[in-house]
Amino acid sequence: MDIQLKRGLLDVCVLTAIKDKESYGYQIIKDIKPYTEMSESTLYTILKRLENAQMLTVRTEEYGGRLRKYYHITQSGLKRIEEFKEDWKEILSIYRFVTKEDEDNE
Amino acid sequence: MDIQLKRGLLDVCVLTAIKDKESYGYQIIKDIKPYTEMSESTLYTILKRLENAQMLTVRTEEYGGRLRKYYHITQSGLKRIEEFKEDWKEILSIYRFVTKEDEDNE
DNA sequence: ACTCAATACTTCGTGATATGATATATATGA
């Protein structure tokens, strides 16, 4: 899988994982796994970026002797997801351009 | 439009523009315009990269007193387009994850 | 008691890359 192709999807993917219910890093990775694999360094980089952009808030809590940081989506975060859906139209337009000439072949 | 989202699409977009018939920079930008806007610096960077990766070959020709560089796609370039179509399945999977919870709302 | 996997988060360096700014040069039409 080409790395570049996933850029721009990943932020939204993480936001979606915490959309309905706050979650924490390790859990997010597991929830996303069926759709796309993400290393820990990638995820925590993204979480930090989204926090700086105020698309989520963070709360630290102890759980079974281990620290967990729970991430909660904000209005901005929800808006970001909606913007993605708008952008998707342009992505689809490019996709159709790339695939349109071989409808007969496959 | 989020820049990151277009990454990975652009290479394939350019390759598609020269897929059936060789073309040159200025023309490629015009052909792609209906689908996505691309600045000249972006395009020539991409063309150089694709040339280094041997996904296209270049031929310089004079046309009306101006130099034109014609770009011709190679087997590798065609293969790159096919690989993109494979990757698209994973992209779609992520897209469905992001959108699946609000089928009722819209 | 020891070991290993799973859980959980952090930081650093690197390579890839899209883009604005800037530059060069010619042809053409107003």
Place this chain on the structure above:
DNA sequence: TCATATATATCATATCACGAAGTATTGAGT
């Protein structure tokens, strides 16, 4: 003569995904 279209090139910058490596705890298996 002057702007616009045509045509390509280069540089510096900012963003970003990821591997590598590290810290620390819990719990199950031997």
